[in-house]
Amino acid sequence: MTIEQKKRDVALVVDDSPETLRLLTDALDGAGMTVMVALDGASAMRIVDQITPDIVLLDAVMPGMDGFETCRRLKRDAGLDGVPIIFMTGLAETEHIVRGLEAGGVDYVTKPIVVEEMLARIRVHLANARMTQSARAALDVSGRYLLAVNGAGKLLWATPQAQRLLSDTLAYADDDFVLPDPMPHWLDQAKGKAGAKTATMSAFPGNEQLRLQYMGKLGPNEFLLRLAKDTSGDMPAEFYSELGLTTREGEVLSWLSKGKTNRDIAQILGLSPRTVDKHLEQIYAKLGVDNRTAAATIAVSTRHRKS
16 A cells, blocks of 8 residues: 655745855755746735745846845735745845745754755744644634734734635735724733733724724734624623622623624634533633523523613
8 A cells, every 4th residue: 555645845935146046956856846847026025826836935136127026926816824935135134034934934044055054944934834824724714704914004914714804804815904093002012011812802984893902922023813792881880790600701691691602603703613612611610600691590680780
């Protein structure tokens, strides 16, 4: 019985030097990778229109469109957000290194290239990219309302559930969505409040029910947010306090009293079904009941007294 051959990683090498292209092509091919080459940025853009590489090795200084602009266009126009780009440069000054990282690169190597060092860096960045892709794929199928933005508030990615919620409630464009003012300012403040994630929320201007919760930092310029519809207005605050419930427990009980299933409640509140189950356990204990019907009856009677 034969074992299926492992898929070969695809590397795109962009450099105007034939010597560098030859050196890297031989090295990458010897490492079991498929190699595509481009002599300039425009050629690189045409190649990625046809095939998406797993990694890009990019010369910083080229005639015409330089590597920095090529990197920005690859990330923006070609949609290579998750593809690592390593700069190759003879310019070791800090300003050039910073320019490469700001343009979207993940690393840089200086020329003349040391093949063993380059291959080691490639292995690390390919492994990191695969972990990120696997994590995002898991989020996509978990039913969570999650998205990530950069420091300026521009959308980097979102789970399908978050995309649908944005589409249903806002003028949402997949390619150029940016958090509306004053939310970028809120994001700046939230980033400085480590450990205070649960209290760090913001409502969308013009749509107070749609809220974002800051979840943490994923990368150098990537911040994870959770999207949810705020349902705290369904019941007055006294409803929660009179029953001895937290705000979140009150929201869960409110939806339960309206006949929603655990899965419905999880989707409405942006929680996992398991978290909803845990909240219900606490609610039953605090109310002194042991089933949904009894809890719902208490909720309805309390609501009627408050109305």
